[in-house]
Amino acid sequence: MGTAGERAAGGAHGGDGGGAALIDAALGFVFPAALRAAALARVADHLSEGPRTPAEVAAATDTDPAALTRVLRLLATRGLFGEDEQGRFRLEAAGQALRSDVPGSVRDGILMITDRTFWLPAGRMDHCLSTGGSVFEDIFAKPFFDHFAQDAETAAVFHDGMAAMSGVENGPIADAYDFPRTGTVVDVGGGQGGFLAAVLRASPGLNGVLYDRAHVVAGHRLGDDAALADRWSTAEGDFFTDVPRGDILLLKRILHDWQDEQCVRLLRACRRSLAPGGRVLVVDAVIAPDNRPHQAKDLDLLMMASLVGRERTHEDFRALLAEAGLRLTRVCSTPTVLSVVEARAADEAPETGGS
Template sequence: MGVDATRPAPSPADRTSAAFLIDEALGFLFPAALRAAAAAGVADHLADGARTPAELAAATGTDGPSLHRVLRLLATRGVFSQEAGGRFGLTPAGDALRSDAPASARAAILMITDRTFWLPAGEMHRCLTDGTSAFEDVFGRPFFEHFARDAATAAVFHDGMAAMSDAENQPIAAAGDFPEKGTVVDVGGGHGGFLAEVLRHRPGLHGVLYDAPHVLAGHRLARDEALTDRWSVAEGDFFTEVPPGDVHLLKRILHDWRDDQCVTLLRNCRRALAPGGRILVVDAVVPEDSDPHQAKALDLLMMASLVGRERTEADFRALFGAAGLRLARIVPTPTVLDIVEAVPQEATD
């Protein structure tokens, strides 16, 4: 193909822009490499010090030269350190890649980079033309329906969500304004990690973990003897009804769903609230600026694989208003998530 004589010669700024954008386009290879390292369990074999790719390959059952190339790229992002003698070590930033780390991110990484998110992200252009998720085009059915039919994929998702939450549950529970007594219902609470932290912070509270039966089968509440007799589980569909309580928690739930579905869910919570009760939505509040924020990336994951989105403060106000609620306040936490508090519209401060 010949040179287009009508196109002006590129300036240094043009070349800089092209090089920048090409580097950005190659960026998808970093999470691909991170997934490969997580799947192989490389970090588990570096807890006691740096090792060569050959040693790591023997320990993980992988190909040494290929593993070296993965580690070399991840070392440029500070996940691993590249040391003398061709050895690679685990950095403080990469320590959570270990499966036994106190706040292990390994399961979360395997979830975020799973094909259920990865493949629709590659088809994101469909979202721009169709105005909806690419997931159903790729997998033949909606996101949660696919998980209900595929136990192995569902386990990756629920284990990953639990791991993603483990590092944030304690600081969010500490930041929340929970009553000293009463019943708190964790709606769509998964394995119960967040509810357990809330109950630890408020010994006078009783907790109800509410979710689908196949999710509740993996809950963790029974593991903590300090919570004995302070919790119960309830099975159901939160689009139909939710158990009664003084506080309803919705952590990383609303961002999964369309506005009309969220309104249905919020109305169900409102009907089930005790007098003076509150709904605490724990989600990221997207800032209205161009600064980096994890919610802006997560929003595209929602767009590609689910039908929901991350929301701004104005979005939450509108959503609550349509459900007969009002936004009482937004409580920041030390994590990327905020606590967005809603009360019935007739309630007074």
């Protein structure tokens, strides 16, 4: 087939035009497959102290040396690893977050995104085009979250993965929004509590409530931070029917999981529990009305294949909020792929300067 450079050169000189680039794009799925294999074997952990031969790493990871060499060779083309003249591989700066033992590790996030619950449905996206719906239930016999409820191992992959993805974004998002100095913030569907912890650290005058299903709340990590002592509590329930009362109600990476009608039910529950003058903060990706690359567009297709939800535009959020009795007041960008969509009660007098 030739190297990528050879194919690109052939196309540039009148060969197959853009065909070579499309073939390279079609082969793109091999990289995350190799990335997953390396993450599962904890290869980065075993290279953290310096270069080692594939045989040495294979002995430490119970893998095949020849196969490991081939995986490392591909990942080295992406700058995650490097190879010296003696055939030893080293961990590069770009691969540090693949380690499991460093702050900002995304290993669990990679394992979640490449898990079969996302991988297999994505491979059958043609089904989505034919039916307009998710293919997840055809493969796993149950809807996404029902499948997790019966499979504790897969559920742990999901929740640990979400915590890893959130770990690198929670602080920047909490710092990007001007939270009030006092009051109660409720993290609705807050998982293990990483975002709530970041908000409470950024705003020392706030108290927080972590709200989710009982089996999810049971795995919270709020108690690990002495700076949050006596400033948080947990609550269990179904956010489609009831939400604890608060001045700030957070919905981070929640609405994109659900169809519009389900989102409206959830937002109405939030509206009923919103204290006077309070705000609902939807923290999600906002798709811009242009064709520039954005992670939201990739996530949107994962949602289409595996769940029932979608990523949304500014106007999509405005319409959802209005139907739930809320008024979009502004959209705050953050240093991450997510934005903070702020809403207040629709019958509350608007503040000057709102959008």
